[in-house]
Amino acid sequence: MPVPLPADSRSLYRHGMTPDINHDESARINVLASLNAAVAATLSSGVKLAYEQEALPKLTAEDLDLSNPKAQTGATVREAIRPSPVYQSWASLRRMIQEMNRQTARHIALRQMGDLQERADVLNGDANDDALTLDPSLNVPRYLANADNHLQPGGYHTEIEPGDMTAAATYDVATFVTAMGMFGPKGDSGGRGMAKWLAERHPTFKPKRILDIGAAHGNNTLPLAAAFPEAEVVALDAGAPMLRYGQARARSMGFSNVRFVQGAAEEIDDSLGTFDLIQTTMVFHETSGTALPEILKRIYAALNPGGLTTNLEQPNFTPDTPVFDRFLRNWDAWYNNEPFWVQLHGMDFQAALHTAGFHPDKCIESGVNPDLEPDQYPSWAGRISRHDHEHSKPEPAKQGYNGESWYLFGAWK
Numbered sequence: 287m288p289v290p291l292p293a294d295s296r297s298l299y300r301h302g303m304t305p306d307i308n309h310d311e312s313a314r315i316n317v318l319a320s321l322n323a324a325v326a327a328t329l330s331s332g333v334k335l336a337y338e339q340e341a342l343p344k345l346t347a348e349d350l351d352l353s354n355p356k357a358q359t360g361a362t363v364r365e366a367i368r369p370s371p372v373y374q375s376w377a378s379l380r381r382m383i384q385e386m387n388r389q390t391a392r393h394i395a396l397r398q399m400g401d402l403q404e405r406a407d408v409l410n411g412d413a414n415d416d417a418l419t420l421d422p423s424l425n426v427p428r429y430l431a432n433a434d435n436h437l438q439p440g441g442y443h444t445e446i447e448p449g450d451m452t453a454a455a456t457y458d459v460a461t462f463v464t465a466m467g468m469f470g471p472k473g474d475s476g477g478r479g480m481a482k483w484l485a486e487r488h489p490t491f492k493p494k495r496i497l498d499i500g501a502a503h504g505n506n507t508l509p510l511a512a513a514f515p516e517a518e519v520v521a522l523d524a525g526a527p528m529l530r531y532g533q534a535r536a537r538s539m540g541f542s543n544v545r546f547v548q549g550a551a552e553e554i555d556d557s558l559g560t561f562d563l564i565q566t567t568m569v570f571h572e573t574s575g576t577a578l579p580e581i582l583k584r585i586y587a588a589l590n591p592g593g594l595t596t597n598l599e600q601p602n603f604t605p606d607t608p609v610f611d612r613f614l615r616n617w618d619a620w621y622n623n624e625p626f627w628v629q630l631h632g633m634d635f636q637a638a639l640h641t642a643g644f645h646p647d648k649c650i651e652s653g654v655n656p657d658l659e660p661d662q663y664p665s666w667a668g669r670i671s672r673h674d675h676e677h678s679k680p681e682p683a684k685q686g687y688n689g690e691s692w693y694l695f696g697a698w699k
């Protein structure tokens with residue numbers, strides 16, 4: 287079975303804050319990324335077979351009936367497939383790859399904690415006072431503070447010492463393996479895709495103020511800042527380490543139109559002002575059933591009339607999403623510390639937008655293709671082989687997730 291290979295991690299773009307990664311660490315990262323891709327490409331089909339041949343015969347009509355809450359989440363399949371050796375191999379490899387990946391990235395970041403701070407001090411030396419606004423009194427939302435999302439030790443907010451930014455360096459290094467290289471050389475293929483989508487679909491829309499909520503270290507914020515160089519861009523996140531690192535990273539890449547602000551999305555108020563474009567990328571799936579509707583309300587309140595909110599997320603389940611697919615897509619909730627995925631997949635985003643105040647006629651649902659910066663990234667990245675003659679034709683983009691196409695939900699105000 288051909289395996290789509292990620293690029294060599296050493297071909298990734300290095301910005302001014304990129305941690306130093308030695309030979310052995312690069313080798314480990316490359317093995318993990320390729321193994322992740324191989325598991326996805328080969329063992330996944332075995333899991334489908336295990337479902338059909340081992341789990342399905344054990345499932346009752348009620349276990350498969352989508353009006354049954356356990357079937358709705360795929361939990362009935364999870365229980366029936368658990369004894370299968372193929373499933374166990376697939377699941378334990380996925381878990382092990384993620385654990386080793388996050389621990390490797392954490393180790394890389396921790397051993398240069400002081401050096402990162404010194405680099406940031408130099409890069410931020412002559413920045414304006416409002417380029418970075420931290421709020422030490424912020425209560426990091428419980429769903430972030432308690433989860434270590436996707437097995438990242440300490441999550442996005444942990445500070446080992448004042449000024450610590452290792453959480454951001456960890457996230458920056460680790461996303462390559464998790465995304466199997468499909469986030470591109472700068473980890474910004476979502477933001478680049480979003481900027482292209484706006485240019486193609488709404489070429490006259492020129493936002494003057496942009497808010498990126500849950501911006502982390504600004505990886506997907508900067509493509510918007512580049513697309514609208516006249517705009518003032520605010521990158522909001524709950525994690526101080528992400529913002530410190532993000533500001534220095536942005537400056538090292540020549541950006542001066544982005545402010546990094548610490549805050550919780552469900553507490554956004556007038557102090558940030560109003561915006562023409564409010565973006566989120568991969569944020570809502572890490573929130574909660576209480577926070578999500580509140581954040582949408584705050585987005586509505588913070589948008590100027592004629593403004594737009596665009597949110598890149600995993601698509602929700604449709605009424606006919608098969609039970610097996612539900613199980614597969616909720617797997618991360620159970621085994622990869624993504625506790626809100628189950629509820630998110632069952633949500634109706636359009637209804638949530640209406641409840642937040644958006645007019646039903648102004649709501650949108652679309653797909654955004656990731657933009658991998660083809661001029662700078664090896665042409666074979668994400669393809670079947672590193673050898674030209676073995677390349678398969680890339681699949682046409684389809685609306686889905688997992689790097690093929692981002693699901694977008696949003697609305698005009």
Ligand SMILES: C[S@@+](CC[C@H](N)C(=O)[O-])C[C@H]1O[C@@H](n2cnc3c(N)ncnc32)[C@H](O)[C@@H]1O
Binds near residue numbers: 523568
């Ligand atoms: C999966 S990361 C995505 C980061 C970035 N948008 C990207 O595209 O890579 C989710 C980010 O959202 C932030 N976040 C989640 N919930 C938040 C909230 N309620 N308020 C502020 N930031 C939040 C987290 O701290 C984290 O940095």
